[in-house]
Amino acid sequence: MVICNFMSKRKSKDVCLPIGECLSKVHTVLRQRIFQHQGKRFGVESQHKHLVELLRRTTIHGESNSALIIGPRGSGKSMLLQDALEDLLGIKQVKENTLQVRLNGLLQTNDKIALKEITRQLNLENVVGDRVFGSFAENLAFLLEALKTGDRKSSCPVLFMLDEFDLFAHHKNQTLLYNLFDISQSAQTPIAVIGLTCRLDVMELLEKRVKSRFSHRQIHVLNSFTFSQYLEIFQDQLSLPPAFPDHRFAEKWNENIKSLTESKMVKDVLQKQFNATKDVRSLQTLLHLALCRVNVSHPHLNPADFLEAFRIRNLDSKANMLHGLSILELCLIISMKHLLDIYEGEPFNFQMVHNEFQKFIQRKAHSLYNFEKPVVLKAFEHLHQLELIKPMEGLTLRTQKEYRLMKLLLDSSQIIEALQKYPNCPTDVKQWAMSSLN
Numbered sequence: 001m002v003i004c005n006f007m008s009k010r011k012s013k014d015v016c017l018p019i020g021e022c023l024s025k026v027h028t029v030l031r032q033r034i035f036q037h038q039g040k041r042f043g044v045e046s047q048h049k050h051l052v053e054l055l056r057r058t059t060i061h062g063e064s065n066s067a068l069i070i071g072p073r074g075s076g077k078s079m080l081l082q083d084a085l086e087d088l089l090g091i092k093q094v095k096e097n098t099l100q101v102r103l104n105g106l107l108q109t110n111d112k113i114a115l116k117e118i119t120r121q122l123n124l125e126n127v128v129g130d131r132v133f134g135s136f137a138e139n140l141a142f143l144l145e146a147l148k149t150g151d152r153k154s155s156c157p158v159l160f161m162l163d164e165f166d167l168f169a170h171h172k173n174q175t176l177l178y179n180l181f182d183i184s185q186s187a188q189t190p191i192a193v194i195g196l197t198c199r200l201d202v203m204e205l206l207e208k209r210v211k212s213r214f215s216h217r218q219i220h221v222l223n224s225f226t227f228s229q230y231l232e233i234f235q236d237q238l239s240l241p242p243a244f245p246d247h248r249f250a251e252k253w254n255e256n257i258k259s260l261t262e263s264k265m266v267k268d269v270l271q272k273q274f275n276a277t278k279d280v281r282s283l284q285t286l287l288h289l290a291l292c293r294v295n296v297s298h299p300h301l302n303p304a305d306f307l308e309a310f311r312i313r314n315l316d317s318k319a320n321m322l323h324g325l326s327i328l329e330l331c332l333i334i335s336m337k338h339l340l341d342i343y344e345g346e347p348f349n350f351q352m353v354h355n356e357f358q359k360f361i362q363r364k365a366h367s368l369y370n371f372e373k374p375v376v377l378k379a380f381e382h383l384h385q386l387e388l389i390k391p392m393e394g395l396t397l398r399t400q401k402e403y404r405l406m407k408l409l410l411d412s413s414q415i416i417e418a419l420q421k422y423p424n425c426p427t428d429v430k431q432w433a434m435s436s437l438n
């Protein structure tokens with residue numbers, strides 16, 4: 001028996017899959033991790049403990065509770081809740097007894113829809129039937145009553161999870177929130193109301209009577225990683241698990257990931273990303289872009305993949321748009337750039353841009369760019385449509401088009417960079433753009 005076990009272990013370790021199959025498994029495993037919260041959690045242990053304890057009190061001891069998980073986008077609020085639930089659902093009593101209701105402020109846009117959804121998720125559509133209720137509270141109380149299996153102690157605990165919690169505060173009279181918090185305060189069915197939000201000022205949104213029924217428990221998640229933790233997350237997200245079928249491939253892959261973590265080029269890219277934003281979701285997007293470059297002819301990630309991923313992620317869409325402009329439009333942009341240099345960033349109008357452009361044409365003494373004024377105005381309006389320029393706020397629309405003050409939404413480095421890449425850009429236009437003027 002022991003020998004048999006040993007043999008089967010060896011066998012599973014020695015599986016050698018064709019490279020194509022291995023890579024398709026790599027993509028599956030890593031994408032699942034990236035998109036379905038299947039990685040390790042970092043830096044939120046105390047919050048995790050707090051939440052598990054809170055939910056345990058409801059699910060095991062029948063105590064009602066309410067709490068808010070607050071943190072910026074992508075900071076792991078959903079992950080925290082999901083992990084805490086998974087921990088608790090490992091307990092048999094909780095798994096068999098607890099009911100979950102998940103609502104999202106983006107989907108349940110008013111309390112009527114929310115109540116319908118609660119009824120659906122609690123499988124109480126048949127119980128409610130065609131019954132007509134006098135008020136929202138009566139309806140919700142009826143739903144919770146229906147869950148009681150006898151005396152109060154044996155009621156099923158219900159976990160209400162409200163994603164985008166702040167949006168529920170915009171519902172008329174905050175009836176849903178009021179009733180949920182009200183039940184969580186009284187000795188009725190044990191419920192836990194957990195709200196997830198990225199608004200730090202969420203408490204300000206609650207009406208007085210709702211606020212007074214909330215427990216004021218707040219769990220904050222902030223992306224307060226150090227760079228070395230960030231590198232750890234990088235390595236963790238990309239490493240293959242021990243259960244990967246082709247053990248030898250997984251070992252090689254993981255060794256490569258480890259060496260990437262130490263590579264200067266990768267570290268530089270990650271440092272730039274870290275400086276811009278520490279949130280794990282942005283890191284995951286970067287990793288996913290790099291991962292997309294892995295294929296049979298390029299089976300292992302290399303530092304250049306991350307460089308390219310970073311470049312794609314940070315593509316300047318405005319500068320990109322410049323490549324598609326006509327020469328006339330490009331000339332207008334250059335005129336604006338010069339005007340900005342002359343008047344130190346002051347706004348300009350079409351007439352000024354046109355004059356600047358005329359000066360260039362006269363200097364060059366050729367008619368190649370000699371367009372009629374209405375044509376130039378059309379080009380100017382097109383730049384406005386593309387949002388490369390923007391009218392100054394607070395000005396009335398009554399001002400004549402040619403004299404309306406505008407702002408340029410590009411800086412000179414973007415213009416110069418775009419000019420370098422502009423296909424077949426005439427040399428005199430380029431020189432004109434570079435000249436620091438007049």
Ligand SMILES: Nc1ncnc2c1ncn2[C@@H]1O[C@H](COP(=O)(O)OP(=O)(O)OP(=O)(O)O)[C@@H](O)[C@H]1O
Pocket residue numbers: 033034035036037038039040041042043044071072073074075076077078079080197198233280281284
């Ligand atoms: N501390 C962390 N450790 C490991 N992974 C994390 C951490 N924080 C976030 N993540 C990962 O980042 C991704 C986004 O997290 P999550 O969806 O939980 O964020 P969220 O705060 O709920 O975002 P939103 O406000 O948009 O709903 C998930 O894949 C999650 O696994």
